[in-house]
Amino acid sequence: MSRYLIVAHQTASSPEIVARVREVLAEDAAAEFTILVPELPTEHVSWEGEDVDAAAHRAESAKAMLVETAGARVVRTAVGVSDPLEAIAQELSTHPDYDGLIVCTLPQGVSRWLQMDLLHRAERRFQLPVTHVVGQAVEPAHH
Secondary structure, three states: OOOOEEOOOOOOOOOOHHHHHHHHHOOOOEEEEEEEEEOHHHHHHOOOOOHHHHHHHHHHHHHHHHHHHHOOEEEEEEOOOOOHHHHHHHHHHOOOOEEEEEEEEOOOOOOOOOOOHHHHHHHHHHHEEEEEEOOOOOOOOOO
């Protein structure tokens, strides 16, 4: 059984991430996933606390969607600090047993994470395989 850390924000509920999770499950039906949604940087929020609430809501919406549409075993969700590299570092410091990272970003030219070279920096820093998924921004469903 493999354990994967999915790192996404606006793309957390995108069809592209569902497709990638289905591919993982086709190879390892017992795979488990954790969804990590970093907070938005403070310049993108209108009031304090909105970033944490929005990130938590995105994570829970993504979990529900992956469980319902892909049959994924999502063991937990987490909200991380706004710097995605540091959010991953903090998650790995408390849960070091991941076999790989699945990072879902917006397309090139729009993605702040690609501009900061997150994929290569994460691979070098954490010595884990990083799978990149390009997704579209999806507003989480309100329950």
